[in-house]
Amino acid sequence: MAMLVLRGYVHSEIMADHRIRSEAATDTVPDKILQGGPVIDTRHGQTTSLRVPDHRLVLTFDDGPDPTWTPQVLDVLKKHHAHAVFFVTGTMTSRYPDLVRRMVAEGHEVGLHTFNHPDLSYQSKQRIDWELSQNQLAITGAAGVRTSLFRPPYSSFADAMDDRSWPVTEYIGSRGYITVVNTLDSEDWQKPGPAEIVRRATPKDGEGAIVLMHDSGGDRHQTVQALDRYLPRLQARGYRFDNLTEALGAPSALTPVTGADLWKGRAWIFLVRASDDLTDALGGCLALVGALVIARFALMLLLSAAHARRVRRPGFGWGPPVTGPVSVLVPAYNEAKCIENTVRSLMASEHPVEVVVVDDGSSDGTADLVEAMGLPGVRVVRQRNAGKPAALNRGIAHASHDLIVMMDGDTVFEPSTVRELVQPFGDPRVGAVAGNAKVGNRDSLIGAWQHIEYVMGFNLDRRMYDVLRCMPTIPGAVGAFRRSALEQVGGMSEDTLAEDTDITMALHRAGLRVVYAENARAWTEAPESVQQLWSQRYRWSYGTMQAIWKHRGALLDRGPSGRFGRVGLPLVSLFMVVAPLLAPLIDLFLLYGVIFGPTARTVVAWLGVLAIQAFCAAYAFRLDRERMTHLISLPLQQILYRQLMYVVLLQSWITALTGGRLRWQKLRRTGVVEAPAGPAPRDPAAAVSGPDLLSDPTVRRPVA
CATH class of the missing domain: 3.20.20.370 (Glycoside hydrolase/deacetylase)
Incomplete structure (x- = not known):
């Protein structure tokens, strides 16, 4: 910004004054000046006029x-x-x-x-x-x-x-x-x-x-x-x-x-040249990010439309209906305010489930609350605090079924969520399924902004990546896996802070398909304060960078792993790490143009970018059958919310480049997201009975 201001200063865009004085009287001007030569010397209190010979x-x-x-x-x-x-x-x-x-x-x-x-x-x-x-x-x-x-x-x-x-x-x-x-x-x-x-x-x-x-x-x-x-x-x-x-x-x-004055002058010329060079470079980066933004929007629109046509055409199906029982793992750490809503939503499921709540050393009585509910088909596994990946691995060991659904302790499912989530497993090539995570507390301004981000940024992206067969992340709030797939990649890893992205990339490298089930909706509680949002996104950004770096070897692999490495990794790196880092240039040049000009063209250009984003957002909301009223806050989101995301990503870059380490940070929950209305809880016998088309009779059951 300092260099841009310097450039505006040097290019007469700051402090420029184009007024020109009209002629005035000459009463105070000496006659020898008016009748004299063109060289006027008034130094030393004297007045001299000289002519050229x-x-x-x-x-x-x-x-x-x-x-x-x-x-x-x-x-x-x-x-x-x-x-x-x-x-x-x-x-x-x-x-x-x-x-x-x-x-x-x-x-x-x-x-x-x-x-x-x-x-x-x-x-x-x-x-x-x-x-x-x-x-x-x-x-x-x-x-x-x-x-x-x-x-x-x-x-x-x-x-x-x-x-x-x-x-x-x-x-x-x-x-x-x-x-x-x-x-x-x-x-x-x-x-x-x-x-x-x-x-x-x-x-x-x-x-x-x-x-x-x-x-x-x-x-x-x-x-x-x-x-x-x-x-x-x-x-x-x-x-x-x-x-x-x-x-x-x-x-x-x-x-x-000579001396200091000379060096001051040279420093000035150096800074001016640097400001021009930097501005030219920023302009090139702005053109690059503009092309990336337009390319991403075009890809999202075209491929999302193709995805919608594919899954909604008559006769579309993944294979035989999946009706067998499913194990749902709920890792929980100090989720006392949310866990009851979470478990009750699972009990209202239209699909037979067993629920395994893994209490990861909670100090607020989370496990006691679940046990006190006395719900059939719900088990609590306690362990010392070891982190979410360890809790999920512990849950996998205690799960009774070959299909495993994972969710967060602050999330609630709709009655149809589990059923919709597991249907893609009718295709034996599918190793995992990503669900549709939605913001439940969208009434606040920050919540509304995140709601737009989830629908437009995450779910529209997932449709695009599904068509390209390079889904980068199965959301921790709603995802399903085959047990055999998890065992093939060694279970949940603690190598990164984004275990959901890490496991998804690992599945791609193992040659397994990862697909998106748009109707498998889960309602999660998004952060309600800037500090909480910062902590969450900082972890996400840094964890994504870690996962990309961990799986960089896929670039040179063959087969499905190589496909993901040469298609998925570049897209994720470009759209989730590089482009967002350059995107502030749009706002920087907007501010520059508004202050220094040309103001009208700058505002029109920015409104054009906003119109493209609004169109994509409206299309994403239509696909997700969401009300358009929340898009009212889109312009404000682009001005304020995106700036926060920029700084978070920049901090993640600094942490990564300096070799810093980031620890898991627990978000404070309020429990405001409640389970949607649905049928009464199933009979426990029904929850564990019925044909399991995908169950493995050789799976070992945990010993208490």
Whole structure:
């Protein structure tokens, strides 16, 4: 941001003042100035006016240097062995210091033309001092010299000095500068043609003159053409083209700068160049992230539509209906406020289930609450606190069935969730199924933002990844696995903080299919404070990075693992790690454009991006059959919520790059998410009976 502000400052996007004063009276201007020459010296409390001797011409060029026209002007001057004076602005000098360095090296003089080119009659003395010092700093940094020449912006002839510009000229003199106006104005900025420019710049009867031209501020090809005619023509008439002090026979207006002042100038030029380079790089990154955002939205829309058509077409099915009982594992650590709602929702399931609550060393009586409920088909397994992966592995060992559903202790299922979740196992190639996690506490602003994120960011993504057959994450809140698949990959791993992403990637590498069941809905309690949200997303981001790094070997694998490595890992890395890190550039350039301009185009561009996001969000809400009213907060989410996610991801990057370690952080729950209405709990006998098409009779049962 500092570099962008510096760029705006140097490009006259900050503090620019384009007002121009109209003519005023001349009562306070001395007659010797009004009737005198174009060189006005008010230094040391004295007022002197000087003219250029006959047959001497001083060419002056204002508003440069310009990267296109100044080199051409210098080439013509060099061709005809002529010198000139370039009155340069600080903004252009800072951006093109090499041209000012060339001017001095080739014997030309440079003068101040202020930093931002304002009409100084409108400015305070402090602003005038700032314009002079910054202009001087730029010249020092560019060429290592200091100049005593100054030309006011919008100046013309000596007799045009008035009661508003004269006090400025006197003050300029008190700061040690000689003011230089002009005798002849070529008016080349009007582009009257090379011949007319030559005519206007030609003095009469061998008189000396200071001629005004421009090497910047627009198309100056006529100036260059006129100069190439003008110089030899006037030289043939006996004129010499000198810089100002040569023409006046005075010491050079340029003095070398050494020491701290020189290094300050060089530091300034370095920072300006760095700001331009960085802005160009940021602009390239902005184009990249824009392309990534559009590509992601296009992929999500196209592939999500394909997924919806596939699963909703008549006759679609995974295979034989799965009706056998399922083991549901509920790892719980201090979930006293939520666990009863969770267990009751499972008891209302339309599919036969056994429930295994693994109490991971809770200190709030979570296990006691479950046992006190006295529900049939519900078992409690206690262990010392060892973390969620260990609790899940303990639950797997105690599960009675080959199909295992995993959920969080703060989540509730709909009556149909388990049934919908296990139907894909009718296809023997499917090793795991991701469900549809939804935010239950969406009434708060933070909850509504997360609701949008879950529906648009997570579930729309899962549809896309399902079609591409590279699902990166089975949500911990609602997922199902074959026991054999879990055993094949060694169970839940403690290597990362995102055990759900880790196990999903491991299943892909083992050659198993992971699919998405959109109708298997689970309602989870999302964080309700910024601190809690930060903790959760920090763990998710860092854990995802760990999982990507852990499974990076898939890039070189063959078969299904290689497919995931060369399709899934790059997409996850690009869309979940790299692109979100670059996405703040959109907001950064939005802020820059609103403050420094062009404001209208910036706002329109940002609204265009927001419109694309709104369209994708609306489509995702339609697929999930959600009410569109929550999308009202989408613009605010893009402005505030995304900034928090950016900083979280940045912190995760820093943690990863510095080798830091992040521990699990327990989120505080309120228990506000309740089980949806459903049928009465099943009879316990029914919960464990019925044909189990996928059960393995050789599975060992746990011993109490």
